[in-house]
Amino acid sequence: MAGGNWSATDLPVLPGFYMAFRSAATAAIGQGARGTVILPVKAHWGPVRQIVELANENEAIETFSADDSGGATAYTTLKFALLGGASKLLAYRLTDGTDAKASITLTDNATTPAEVLKLEAKYSGERGNKFRVTVQTSAADAGMKELKLYEGTKLLRTFTFADGSVQAAVEAINGDAANKWIVATKTDDGNGTLASVTGAVLTGGKSGISGIANSDYISAFAEFETQSFNTVALDGVSDAALLASAAAWIARIREEGAGAVLVVGGSAADDKAADAVSKAIARSAGFNSEGVVNVGTGVKLAGVEYSSAQTAAYVAGLIAGQSLNQSTTYASAPFEDVTRRWTRSEQEQAVRGGVFLHIHDGRQVKALRGINTLVTPGENQSNAWKKIRTIRVIDTINSDLQRTAEDHYIGKVNNTEEGRLALIGACKQYLQTLAQAGVIEAEGYDVYVDPAFTPEPDQVFLKWEAKLTDVVEQIFGTFVVQ
Template identity: 60%
Template sequence: MAGGTWEQTNRPVLPGLYMNFQAAAASAIQAGSRGTVVVPVKANWGPAGTFVEVGSEAAIGQIFAANALDNGTAYASLKLALLGGPKKLLAYRVTGETAKAASLVLKDGSDADVLQLTAKYPGDRANGFYVTIQPGVIDNTKHEVRLFEGNKMLYALLTADISAAALAEQINADESNLWITAQAVGDGTGTVATVSGAAFNGGVSGNESIANADYIALQAALEGQTFDVLALDHAADASLLASFAAWVKRVRSEGKPVMAVFGGSSADDTSASAAQKAAARSLTLNHEGVINVGTGVRLGDVDYSSAQTSAYVAGLIAGQRLNESTTYAATPFDDVTRKWTRAEQEQAVQNGVFIFIHDGRQVKALRGVNTLVTPESGQNNAWKKIRSIRVMDAINTDLQRSAEDSYIGKVNNTEEGRLALISAMKSYLGLLAQSNVIEASGYDVVLDPAYYGDSPVFKPEADQVYLQWNVKLTDVMEQLFGTFYVQ
């Protein structure tokens, strides 16, 4: 899907809808169809190197295991993302080069290897798996194959044929088997001997060997995935943050309007210089598509760093309606790990740091700002607000999709065709106006007068259409000023 921004001196080559948002706007609304979050995670079990949808806290445990063994981040990060309320949550397990699946080789009656069982996913968790193969209790002409983890039975198979080849075929074809694969060893004619508690071994999670390069490799996969907000599962070092920030800037300029949310370590969050450290991150990132969380939070008796909390912020951003704002958004948290002073809070807003505060009643976000500290040419202060960027992204995405589906390559570039395109886009903006995303009296779509009219500055090619959007975005009340007179 081609698209993105364009400049008069650097026009795109690929066919597509190219948008140029010049300063004149501000906020948004409308919900529902958007809201996908991606979180890369580390775990000791679960599919690796692929996107997996996670719909509930229970699903986290089923897919990745409900623990943080081997420095796993899946459970905490995905739980926090779900608390934010995204429409859809995608997890991507990152593994290092040492990751390996646990396995077990079963023998026949003569102690020869005949069947290899291998965990479906790499990780240390499968080292706790064990297998029993015994004659059936009710029908001893059949055998029961059972897979256990601790005292819990994960999988069972009742079969009359325990030859290696037949058993491998049955295990691999069984849709209820979510745990292991089987392969006959040798000629596959051997009969598997009965065993009790044969343990898997050799599984390695690979989390310790994960390097920045493993996360950077994720960027290529992300380009082929449809999503809205990305959060990292740990406090990345400056070089990795710079890499992801550069990636966000590039793909946004190419027509993929995604956001990324980052944070810092627990040590940074609770240090005396927490405000300065957070501000330094934002100053380095400095982009409307990147959000920097500066405070950690407490939920129950567990403290989460600002980096972990970034998953919650990503879910919150993705789950909101376009007419909602993260400013003063209430959260489920019990406290923050460090309370910022009034002066530090003011600095956070000015320095592009997204923080949480405890107002004496609840924990809430202070102000919905991104890391854009110094707007570029063509931008104004609206570009510093998360809500404004979401609305501009939504309009960009919707109009681009509509143009590709119904106009590009399908409608002749005549006056009638251009008027039909303008009419359709006005109708779309009218729906946004009805929802108070934009002001009803402040929008229009016209042919760009620089390219059309009696004396255009530039002459379009036969297959080019230049449009001008004039939109005034709405915003929420964030600062109320009152004067009280006492008589």
């Protein structure tokens, strides 16, 4: 899908829909669904180096487990993104390549036992080492056997099959649609009867977490480019070199037309350091990008403290999940407190320095002001580009326009007066939708052929004029006492 920004001095060569936003002109066509966050995670279970779609916390637990010990991050990261309001998560499990599946090989009951049935965890990871199996004759039918699968003391599943048939055991296990834990393989015929065992433990499961490097995240970014998403956050990582690589990646894909925002944060130590304010501001200054949001403080939830880097997943969910006419400014949060309460003057520094801050106002935790790390606007940008809402609107508009153009116009409509009028009519219709939703001002928007360019026979240069709305963030009043 070609698209992105364009320059009058360097026109693209690929067929596609290209947008150039200016501070006085933004627009869009056919609103698309929002709410998708993509996240790299570390886990003791689940598909490896695959993008998995999740819609709720139960799916996250079922896919990656709720175990965040030993460096695992999946549960907290995914839970925070959902708390923020993401409607869909795309998760990608990282490993260092040493991950392995737990397994056990069962024998027959011959005098000299033969290994006849291998049971292997469905996924690599240490979770598989908690599985144990019991094989016994069925109490209900002496001609049947039962293989019971436990995780610790919890019974996960009972598989019943004909005694005397290893193949029947394989079919019972692999053919059970509700079996999400083990895979069976026949290794030998043996004497045809599985030996009874009690609490035999699967072993050898490795999660592949300890050796995960920045290069593994960078490889994940390449996979992310095949997906459509609104925001991306790391799984609590605050390494400066990785954050710089992530910011460079997000800048590139934004230039290529992908309207995505990266949300990052700092370590727990940095969040509570004596110079925490200057550290957070310096981190934002290093990005200075409308496509990067830097979270400045950690939070407390259910008595547990989380760093600003971990809180980034929540903010990513918040940004992605909001509608176009909403703002993250003063958005209430589900946390009981922040790990460091910034003073009034520090909060002012945060706003000026491009730091997204959570504060406790004496009653609740809420976002201070919905800003990204853009401190010094670049060419063709205004101060409005510092607002998360502005970028969210621009990105959504760009995505909607590009999708509609590709689906209904590019390669399908003749570049005639009639064809151009059809395209312009669709553009105006969408602007009307945005105006009715309060995203742009209801008066003064327009779409027309841009007379500043002389197009080739297969080119159309359009110009949109609209004024973005904003939310009330500051109220100034004068109280006259008489």
